[in-house]
Amino acid sequence: MPFQIETLSLISALQTAFMALMLWAGTYGEPGRVRRSLRIRSAALAVEALGWGTLAAHAYLLPTMLLLGGNAFNLLAQGMSVIALRMLLGESLRGRLVLAVGVFGWLGVAWFGLIEPNYQARVLWGSLAIAINILLSVEALVGITVRRGSRARFVLLSVFAMAAALLVWRNVQLWLNDYPLHGITAPNNTNFLYVLLSGLQPLFAGIGFLLLYNEILQQELHLLARLDPLTGVSNRLAINEATTLMLAHSSRYRQPLGVLMLDADHFKSVNDRFGHNGGDKVLRSLVLSIRTTLRESDLIGRVGGEEFVVLSPGADLAGTLMLAERVRATVEKTPLTIDGQSVMLTVSVGVANAASSDRDGNTLLQRADAALYAAKRAGRNRVEAAMAEKSAEPLS
Secondary structure, eight states: OOSOHHHHHHHHHHHHHHHHHHHHHTOOSSSSHHHHHHHHHHHHHHHHHHHHHHHHTGGGSOHHHIIIIIHHHHHHHHHHHHHHHHHHTTOOOOHHHHHHHHHHHHHHHHIIIIISOOHHHHHHHHHHHHHHHHHHHHHHHHTOOSOTTOHHHHHHHHHHHHHHHHHHHHHHHHHHOSSOOOOTTSOSHHHHHHHHHHHHHHHHHHHHHHHHHHHHHHHHHHHHTTBOTTTSSBOHHHHHHHHHHHHHHHHHHTOOEEEEEEEETTHHHHHHHHHHHHHHHHHHHHHHHHHTTSOTTOEEEEOSSSEEEEEEETOOHHHHHHHHHHHHHHHHHOOEEETTEEEOOOEEEEEEEOBTTOOSHHHHHHHHHHHHHHHHHTTSSSEEEOGGGGTSOBOO
16 A cells, blocks of 8 residues: 555545635625535534544544544534535525434444444444435435536535445445454555545535535526615516517417516605605515516516516416506505505506517517506506507417
């Protein structure tokens, strides 16, 4: 063997500590779930480095200290890694289960190491605890929503597959070998390969975790760039993108697409009465009121100060007019309470439907916008269909 177990363990401790520092340095952005998960993963790597350091220094430690301390570090790092990954993915942390696995794993190792010494049973018990942690991690990864073909998912699943295969291989070697083994520090090929491959896992897992962190962070930034920060609905960019996609789908499958353009009537008086903070509260309440009338497939977005758009896939002109009237009536009869005062609000609504002549979403939105202004000119608190709807050929 070109290296001793102690040398391999020291190398593993150093590279794991370096990965911990790299992940910690990679935490940026606003404090929250994603950033907190990376900090926990960094701490887990630091604990794992202590475990490797304990093994590297075993000649200077009592056997009991190596048995209890080294396995405690290892199982603690495993549990923290599971929590970090599940937190990053927004899954249930399963904290009690992870804690129970760590405690019973350590107690079993201690039992078969001190009370009824049996190295094979000890390794098998610890391997079962590690296997459960691997399953908890894989369970979270299976349902992740990062983009298809995610490199992070591939790397992490590969690392967990390697870890599981390594556990199986080590236990098979222990049970099938004719000569007895008495510890991980024994100089033999089984221990050498196990320590070598185990030492590479933190490196690859850390890279995969950092890739996953960046993918999820990019997803969040993508979503934030398409959300209206005041009301939490889609902004103009998201609405333009969604209109283009829905229009293409409608054209391909010959399905109708309805558009509502809404504007709160006389909203300046609301701002004059309550100030802009009060006006913001009214807009948020208005969104909640509108949402009660929409289907799950409908999309609402804010495209101006008090101007909103609703995209209603599958709705023909009659259905879109019915939806617009339902929205108008609901807003009219729903009082909004702002700072203890009741506010009655109305909306004007312009309606348009996708036609075979539409080539892009802007044309469709412009027709709905023209209908909105027609509703305002006609006295507000009313619904108007775009003039082109009478002559345009519908997609349905």
